[in-house]
Amino acid sequence: MSAHSETEREHPLQRLMDNPWLLLVVGIAVPFLSYTLWGWVDLATMAASKLP
Secondary structure (H helix, E strand, O other), X not given: OOOOOOOOOOOHHHHXXXXXXXXXXXXXXXXXXXXXXXXXHHHHHOOOOOOO
């Protein structure tokens, strides 16, 4: 019996870790989206400035 049979399906996380291009996209998209969301929340909660 072989260690990796043809009928055995890979876990989705294993497929992600085996694909360097998908890792690159995820590595760029996650920080971009999280910092963008953080910026929007920061702008939404900022108090109005008082002009002189």
